[in-house]
Amino acid sequence: MRANTHARVKELREMYLRSYWNSACIDLAFGQSYSYINESLDSLDLSRRGYGIWITGGVGAGKKTFFSGLVKYQKLTDTQTGQQYGINFRYGSNKFRFLLRRCMKKQRINWSMNCRRNSRSLMKDSSLHMEVI
Numbered sequence: 670m671r672a673n674t675h676a677r678v679k680e681l682r683e684m685y686l687r688s689y690w691n692s693a694c695i696d697l698a699f700g701q702s703y704s705y706i707n708e709s710l711d712s713l714d715l716s717r718r719g720y721g722i723w724i725t726g727g728v729g730a731g732k733k734t735f736f737s738g739l740v741k742y743q744k745l746t747d748t749q750t751g752q753q754y755g756i757n758f759r760y761g762s763n764k765f766r767f768l769l770r771r772c773m774k775k776q777r778i779n780w781s782m783n784c785r786r787n788s789r790s791l792m793k794d795s796s797l798h799m800e801v802i
Contacts, residue, residue, distance in 0.1 A: 691732070695725070734759065738754075738755060740753075757770050
C-alpha cells in the first residue's frame with residue numbers, strides 16, 4: 670500500500686510540473702562573489718573577492734511561454750563593482766524548451782581612491798539555446 674501511495678504522489682507531482690512549468694516566481698538572493706584566474710584548461714584558481722545581491726523573477730503567458738529577468742549588483746573589492754541585467758524568453762513545455770537570452774554586464778574599476786579617474790566596461794551577450802529536460 671505504501672509503495673502505491675508513493676507512486677501516486679510521484680505521478681501527481683509530475684502531472685503538476687507538466688501543467689505549471691511556467692508558473693510565476695520571484696527570488697531574492699545574497700551571496701559571496703568569486704573571481705578566478707584560468708591559467709590552463711585543467712586549472713581554475715578561485716578566490717573569494719566580495720559579495721553579490723540579485724533578484725530574479727518570471728511570469729508565464731499561456732501554457733507554452735515564460736518570460737524572466739535578472740538584476741544583479743556585485744562588489745568585488747573596494748575599487749571594483751559591477752551590475753548585470755538580463756532577460757530570458759522560453760517557449761516550449763516541461764520537456765523541451767527553446768531559450769532566447771539577452772544579458773548586459775557593466776563593470777567599474779576605480780584605479781585610485783584619491784583620483785577621480787575610473788574605467789567602465791560594458792559587455793553584451795545574446796544567445797539561443799534548446800533545453801532538453
